[in-house]
Amino acid sequence: MKLVATTARLSTASSTFDVEFKARLHWSAEADAAIEQRVADILADVRQRGDAAVLDYTARFDGLSAKTVGELELTQAELKAAFEAIPAAQREALQAAAQRVRSYHEAQKKASGESWSYRDQDGTLLGQKVTPLDRVGIYVPGGKAAYPSSVLMNAIPAHVAGVGEIIMVVPTPKGEKNALVLAAAYVAGVTRAFTVGGAQAVAALAYGTQTIPAVDKITGPGNAYVAAAKRRVFGTVGIDMIAGPSEILVLADGTTPPDWVAMDLFSQAEHDELAQSILLCPDLAYIDQVQASIDRLLNEMPRAEIIAKSLNGRGALIHTRSMEEACAISNRIAPEHLEVSSRDAHRWEPLLKHAGAIFLGAYTSESLGDYCAGPNHVLPTSGTARFSSPLGVYDFQKRSSLIEVSEAGAQVLGPIAAELAYGEGLQAHARAAEMRLKGVKS
Structure with a gap:
């Protein structure tokens, strides 16, 4: 027809x-109420039972049975073997795409991801210290939808940012692994990878299990269950967006x-x-x-x-x-x-x-x-581009303010801080500033 x-x-x-x-x-x-309740149950179960819950849900939803979560981990040797086994044209395309994505995000890091500081006239140092997250989790869709490009777009900016460990989770229904996804993980520098998906994978990354380490932030697209799980674990970990x-x-x-x-x-x-x-x-x-x-x-x-x-x-x-x-x-x-x-x-x-x-x-x-x-393909949807940005190096970094006040600077800033603190009724704040003023007795 x-x-x-x-x-x-x-x-x-x-x-x-x-x-x-x-x-x-x-x-x-708005997520379906039944999905929300099911996701809440899965998150609570994984948080309580760890590996055992992950194994149960992986067997139930993906038809993939294993005695330990360790059996669900993909080794670096497996990722490399997948890369070497795919056709030469695919290897070359992966490497060319990865290089362009890496170059773009390296430029992005230089433009906005560096620490800086300056001293004002009284010698006070003010600045910003930029540091990478220690460990991030990337969710990669599997099954009917397999997206090696998502591996590159999530892992490479994290790698460029200097993230110490990149943990990938990808569902493999009935144990069917997508060679191009595994090859992309090898090219992008994924640290560890597990054949786990769904809300249980998000829970494992957020809370940690006996085998899967807890991360600081979770990025990457997924179905309604994954989106609902990311929404619920936000606060325990960071997330990129709800797409x-x-x-x-x-x-x-x-x-x-x-x-x-x-x-x-x-x-x-x-x-x-x-x-x-x-x-x-x-x-x-x-x-x-x-x-x-x-x-x-x-x-x-x-x-x-x-x-x-x-x-x-x-x-x-x-x-x-x-x-x-x-x-x-x-x-x-x-x-x-x-x-x-x-x-x-x-x-x-x-x-x-x-x-x-x-x-x-x-x-x-x-x-x-x-x-x-080269630019990232993880983008804000549903009108959220009014206030949010594409995934980038900055999503895998955090910023700490640097403040070093000199003795002379304390004489300038102290009275200002004290005046405002008294106005807010916070006397200890005011006294802490005043104690550093010359001629003021402790």
């Missing part, structure tokens, strides 16, 4: 645009081949039925051309059914009055991936404030960013 994508057609000139637009954007991040369905927004001026734009919309729609693909364009005839490309290309795609459901349920082709208006709407959406498919992309880039990643120009497909351009 031929599939059809009846993607919503909207116009900003319509009096009902705002209502239709908001309805198209709506996605609830929603994937998104792409294309701003087009009508100069890019319509087949290219149609395929870019497909590239996110094929992830998930809830994924969102939106085109904003002031050229109505061009929107018609993109729709024709969608109709012609859809049934050539192996994941055509998922693409059609995504486009029908959450996709939109929006006719705008101008590119300026398209940019303003883009800022309202704050998309995960934003393509500026325009002859002069740099003309519009200054108008764009909110996006996880901005892809400039017709030749910059979002898929290049997913795999090998």
Whole structure:
């Protein structure tokens, strides 16, 4: 049966645009109550029983039986063997992508991840000390979805940041290991890896078990159970974000081949039925051309059914009055991936404030960013790009303030601190500052 994508057609000139637009954007991040309760039970069980609980859930959910969690650990020799066993073309692609990702994050570290300090006129030293986290956990999806690119994007910035240990967890239903994921772990410098997934893997990383060490932060995507577990363990450990369905927004001026734009919309729609693909364009005839490309290309795609459901349920082709208006709407959406498919992309880039990643120009497909351009592909979704950033070196570092007050500096700062402390009713604070003033008796 031929599939059809009846993607919503909207116009900003319509009096009902705002209502239709908001309805198209709506996605609830609230987890199902049954999932939340199940996850809470799993977390509590793993926290109490450790390895035994991990083994029980791994057998139940992944059909993978083992007598000890140690049997679920992948050795460095296994990771290396997986790398050496994959086709040469895949090895070369992994290494090339890893090098570009590493180079980008090394530049990022130099730009924002270094310690600094200065002394003011009275000799007081003020600064910031940047140190890496000791140990992080990265969750990598397994089973139907296997993403070696996620291994690179999570492990490499942690490695560049100087994290001491990188612990990877990846589900392997019925013991089926994805060789490319294991090879990526070898290339990215993963320290230890366990074939454990789901909420039980998140719990093991957060609380530690007899075999799996507790980490300081957990990053990486997963299903609804993984997302709910990350939300619940936040505070015990850090997390990167709670990711929603994937998104792409294309701003087009009508100069890019319509087949290219149609395929870019497909590239996110094929992830998930809830994924969102939106085109904003002031050229109505061009929107018609993109729709024709969608109709012609859809049934050539192996994941055509998922693409059609995504486009029908959450996709939109929006006719705008101008590119300026398209940019303003883009800022309202704050998309995960934003393509500026325009002859002069740099003309519009200054108008764009909110996006996880901005892809400039017709030749910059979002898929290049997913795999090998260099910047991280772990991006904020569901409008959270308004206040959050892509995963980066800074997510695997922490900052400590440095303060060294000289004797002269204490004479300047002491009265100020004391005055404010008395105003807050905190006399010990005030007295501690005053004791360091010359001529004041202790």
